């Protein structure tokens with residue numbers, strides 16, 4: 001029986017499994033968002049902890065991903081490898097993009113917040129993902145890893161508000177891809193980023 005379950009999850013996920021995975025992650029992050037804004041109530045929180053522990057126990061009984069990265073489960077379509085689909089970064093709506101740039105919108109929900117504004121580390125996480133998409137895009141081809149990422153925080157980023165982002169390739173020099181990006185709230189610049197992505201040596 002265990003072997004059969006493992007064979008099921010070791011294959012690339014179906015559309016139904018992807019949707020179910022997304023829905024489960026969405027439910028989990030909605031809880032984190034709610035916990036970030038509620039007034040503490042110890043009794044309710046204890047009940048919440050018990051219920052969540054039951055969910056966690058159910059998840060612990062499932063097999064984990066195979067270590068072999070060539071296995072079908074590691075196909076790019078698997079939502080577990082998409083930072084937004086597993087709740088690591090806020091979903092980024094891409095409005096326009098070509099081979100060397102993209103334009104989109106992002107909204108940071110309360111779990112990404114400090115007090116009333118977005119946590120600086122969350123902005124950095126977002127930029128790594130958004131600039132990384134362009135660095136790993138069709139103009140450059142192949143995989144590249146973040147070598148450095150510099151963020152200039154220009155003004156506070158509000159939570160739960162749509163922010164606009166633009167990302168573009170500044171230069172490509174051999175294996176090096178220099179990428180820049182900016183995030184705005186209306187006309188106001190919130191943060192700028194520049195980074196280097198380095199593609200692996202081919203030999």
Ligand SMILES: CCCCCCCCCC(=O)SCCNC(=O)CCNC(=O)[C@H](O)C(C)(C)COP(=O)(O)OP(=O)(O)OC[C@H]1O[C@@H](n2cnc3c(N)ncnc32)[C@H](O)[C@@H]1OP(=O)(O)O
Nearest residue numbers: 128129132133136144145146147148176196198199200201
């Ligand atoms: C569609 C999918 C979208 C996915 C988007 C998500 C993207 C997210 C990507 C990540 O977050 S990856 C995780 C965070 N990054 C890492 O863990 C990387 C850790 N570091 C490394 O693996 C290596 O240091 C690295 C691959 C970046 C570079 O190692 P290499 O051995 O391939 O490069 P090497 O040291 O030979 O340097 C190559 C060139 O880059 C330059 N370089 C490397 N690191 C640098 C640095 N930090 N600053 C400035 N220049 C740097 C280096 O000087 C040199 O320049 P030149 O060719 O002109 O001589």
